[in-house]
Amino acid sequence: MKTLKYITLFAAISTSLLFVQCKDDDDNVIIQETCTDGIMNGEETGVDCGGPDCEPCGLVLDFSGTYVQEDQMGRPGINTVFGTDGFKDAFNVTVPSQMQAAFQEKFETKLLGLNPGYTSNALGLDAPTFTTVLSNDVLWLAQSGITTYFNGTEILTGRALSDDVIDVSLLLIFGGPMGDENPGLTSDGVPTNDVAFSSSFPYLAGPF
Incomplete structure (x- = not known):
């Protein structure tokens, strides 16, 4: 045995x-x-x-x-940018259904602190509407059509691996209605991955 x-x-x-x-x-x-x-x-x-x-x-x-x-990351970088005023940990442990009530006003204050001239963005969202969307930190996913974080037409219908979500976020925060304001602030300057994505599941690039 x-x-x-x-x-x-x-x-x-x-x-x-x-x-x-x-x-x-x-x-x-x-x-x-x-x-x-x-x-x-x-x-x-x-x-x-x-x-x-x-x-x-x-x-x-x-x-x-x-x-x-212990953590919350529906949309990459949101808490990194907006949760820097002492509520990052609280945001991480709050369930999405309670986020808007708890954090929308804080997000709006932070948004206007980052961009005092903010009126609306490339999605046509004013400050209260935009921060309502952001404070409910979930990644939307369309059941049909194109999957994209933002391609200029479709908006927040999911996230493709190649989507530059940081540039999209910066554009929506600083770019203004036409996306052409504050050009020095609307990109992190990193256009692509250092390593190509895999052609098989889970498709993520290997370590570099």
């Missing part, structure tokens, strides 16, 4: 990635159990644990504990 204990490092990493915005206070993600030929937890499994099909034995996910939200 062979007894194997699986130290499931990769399973723990995979599970933690699924809950990137959460924290389990007891940090117990995996229960490691002993798997003996054909028997697991005292019950017959029909699996020969000395063979290639034994691998599932002992892999038990533990979802008990208390989970709390």
